Amino acid sequence: MLTPILASLLSLLLLSRISFCQYSSDQCSWKGSGLTHEGHARDVEQVYLRCSQGSLEWLYPTGAIIVNLRPNTASPAAARLSVCxxxxxxxxxxxxxxxxxxxxxxxxxxEDQAQGKVHCFSIQEGALFIEAVPHMDISRRITAFQYELVSDRLGVDAQSPSVPCQPCTDAEMLLAVCTSDFVARGSIxxxxxxxEQSSLTVEISRLYRQKTxxxxxGGVRVRTWTGRVKMPLQCRVKPGGGEFLFTGTVRFGEAxxxxxxxxxxxxxxxxxxxxQGANPCHVDTD
Known part of the structure; x- marks a missing residue:
């Protein structure tokens, strides 16, 4: 017969296994613990995340997990997505x-994860296989990351255009105004x-759209906005230069x-x- 203390510990252990073993096919984020299958560490758990962005946190990792990142809608365009x-x-x-x-x-x-750098790959390259590194003490080990699914316009380096610093084509320019996370008129x-990048402070005279x-x-009486936007270091941007139409994406909280x-x-x-009737969307240019 179990003592009250042992019964309580067993109850807590069962609850922890239930709370950590979340393998829903519709979730955006996942949190798990290697302690839940320490006795069968050779098993590989399958995790399915079906959102455009979310996070993963694996406490005390043992064995391995496979993380399948997919959009929540079936579309031919999904094959051209990148994962970051x-x-x-x-x-x-x-x-x-x-x-x-x-x-x-x-x-x-x-050893590279502590740098906190963004790493991207095509969704066609497969799932993430996350394998625990053997350690004598796993109590301080936690694998955690955020993820986002992004358009292939950003290429494998989703922090910059597919060809850094190269001007957009006319078609890309018109489409960017319709699909970007932010669209604004202003100056640097x-x-x-x-x-590893340049940080631009910009002053906006006309804000068309911003996702975040x-x-x-600048205030009720001041019809201007300010913000910071990142660009690849090799683009060698300079302040001034007149007015621009800024478009872009927001990745992990950065523009x-x-x-x-x-x-x-x-x-x-x-x-x-x-x-010519070729504009993909309407822009108020008055």
Whole structure:
């Protein structure tokens, strides 16, 4: 017969197994624990995440898990998506591979995860195979990352256009105005060089759209906005230069520049497209 203390411990253990073993096919985030299958560490659990963004947290990793990242809708365009993951700076305890039909390719070593850098790959390259690295003490090991599914317009490096610093084509420019996370007219007031990218401070005179709070209003009586946008370091952007139409994406809470034509050039292109009936969406240029 179990004593009251042992019964309580057993109850807690069962509850922890239930709460950690969440393998729903519709969830955006997953949290699990290697303690739930420590006795059969050779087993490989399947995790299915079907959202455009979410997170994973694997406490005390043992054995391995396979993480399948897919959009929640079936579409031919899904085959052209890229997946980006951003490890937590405290992430450790595993090596992360890409698993395509049983063939593994190393994506991220345990020691590299603390850098917190974004790593991207085509959704066609397979699932994530996350394998625990043997340690004497796993109590301090937690593998954690955020993920996002992004358009292939951003390529394998989803922090920048597929060809960094190369101007967008006319078609890309018109489409960017319709599909970007933010669209704004303004100028560059300051450029700061960071470790691997440039950070642009921009002043906005006309805000068409923003998916998240990229640009902050200067106040009720001041019809301007300011914000910071990232670009690849090699683009060598300078402040000034007149007015631009800024478009771009928001990745893991940071705004990244996409197509950014001079406003006068965009205006000419847009009016030509309207006359030809080729504009993909309406833009109020008054």
């Amino acid at each position: 993951i951003k490890p937590s700076r405290d992430s450790s305890g595993t090596n992360i591979y890409l698993d395509r039909t049983g063939k593994l390719r190393l994506l991220l070593r345990e 007031t300051r450029v700061e060089q960071e470790e 709070q990229v640009f902050v209003s 990244w520049m996409g197509c950014a034509p001079r406003y006068k050039d965009f205006l000419r292109l847009y009016h030509e497209a309207v006359q």
